[in-house]
Amino acid sequence: MPLKFSITHHQTGFLSPFDGFKPTQVDVEIRRDPLTGDRSRILSYRLRSLGKLDHSEYLERDKQRPCPFCPENLEKMAARFLPQEIPEGLLRRGEAVGFPNVFPYESHNAVLRLTKAHHLRPSQFTPRQLADGFLLAAEAFRRLTPKALYASVNWNYMMPAGGGQVHPHFQIVASGRPTRFQGRLIRRARVFAKREGREMMDAYLEHEKTEGSRWVGQVGPVAWLAPFAPRAIYDLMALSPAGKSLLELTPQQALGLARGMRRVVSFLEARGVSAYNMALHTSLQPGAGLPFMLRIVSRVHIPPMGVDEINYFEKLHDETVCFLSPEEMAQDLKTMWRD
Numbered sequence: 001m002p003l004k005f006s007i008t009h010h011q012t013g014f015l016s017p018f019d020g021f022k023p024t025q026v027d028v029e030i031r032r033d034p035l036t037g038d039r040s041r042i043l044s045y046r047l048r049s050l051g052k053l054d055h056s057e058y059l060e061r062d063k064q065r066p067c068p069f070c071p072e073n074l075e076k077m078a079a080r081f082l083p084q085e086i087p088e089g090l091l092r093r094g095e096a097v098g099f100p101n102v103f104p105y106e107s108h109n110a111v112l113r114l115t116k117a118h119h120l121r122p123s124q125f126t127p128r129q130l131a132d133g134f135l136l137a138a139e140a141f142r143r144l145t146p147k148a149l150y151a152s153v154n155w156n157y158m159m160p161a162g163g164g165q166v167h168p169h170f171q172i173v174a175s176g177r178p179t180r181f182q183g184r185l186i187r188r189a190r191v192f193a194k195r196e197g198r199e200m201m202d203a204y205l206e207h208e209k210t211e212g213s214r215w216v217g218q219v220g221p222v223a224w225l226a227p228f229a230p231r232a233i234y235d236l237m238a239l240s241p242a243g244k245s246l247l248e249l250t251p252q253q254a255l256g257l258a259r260g261m262r263r264v265v266s267f268l269e270a271r272g273v274s275a276y277n278m279a280l281h282t283s284l285q286p287g288a289g290l291p292f293m294l295r296i297v298s299r300v301h302i303p304p305m306g307v308d309e310i311n312y313f314e315k316l317h318d319e320t321v322c323f324l325s326p327e328e329m330a331q332d333l334k335t336m337w338r339d
């Protein structure tokens with residue numbers, strides 16, 4: 001069995017208060033992801049509408065303090081790179097500006113401000129702005145961390161996703177050691193290649209394209225699809241064939257990646273997702289073995305009580321409880337899969 005898409009079903013029964021206390025059977029579906037080894041539980045009842053995207057609470061609170069990433073403050077308030085690393089102090093490409101993270105959590109950790117505008121709704125980002133962010137990240141890795149093996153380009157979009165600033169910005173991380181998630185992906189890809197004599201990512205893409213229910217489409221250098229075992233209610237990923245690195249993307253290919261990403265975040269906005277996390281994982285050296293994967297997950301509060309989609313199961317058991325099947329979500333996204 002080259003790739004195992006494992007689903008187990010458990011039945012549970014009770015006397016239902018919704019149906020005159022008649023005996024009722026409910027199906028619990030547990031999935032294990034063939035790429036990551038993640039485990040998710042898909043609940044069979046439907047997700048209610050999340051309502052409309054509303055950032056007014058954060059924009060109101062944000063008026064109390066100056067924004068360090070706005071054009072009039074950036075030169076005064078953002079950190080600068082050491083002259084021996086980046087003599088010009090800041091990295092620039094289009095509207096994107098790169099500078100060191102003043103609250104670092106890795107030896108190579110920088111912030112990339114994406115836009116001149118202080119606040120944008122997801123659908124307002126242009127592919128060019130996102131592509132410049134990816135290309136500036138690649139330049140930062142090339143110039144700042146020529147010896148690092150693994151990297152990620154990350155995004156906390158808005159406060160419920162852990163964003164510390166309203167102003168759109170990526171955070172980039174490079175290291176000689178993979179993160180725990182990256183390490184698992186590398187190990188699984190190595191074991192698969194040794195056992196099957198071919199690359200895991202190539203086999204996965206081939207399977208998913210043929211199977212079709214989670215496949216969304218190819219844009220530029222990547223394919224977009226829903227992971228078999230999601231890490232969030234809305235979880236989407238872009239994959240490229242094995243051996244690809246962010247550092248190899250031409251400006252045209254980066255624009256293709258950004259174009260797909262814009263479609264995905266516009267879809268999230270249309271479904272009321274007002275906050276999300278993104279991580280793009282990439283090897284920085286040939287043979288480092290980290291497959292290229294870009295992942296975007298929702299960080300929603302479910303109405304009417306504003307219940308956080310992250311609960312004890314995810315936080316303390318490393319498993320996700322998901323209210324929407326990835327197949328249903330992929331079909332929904334396909335209905336608006338155009339620029």
Ligand SMILES: [Zn+2]
Nearest residue numbers: 067070118167
């Ligand atoms: Zn700002």
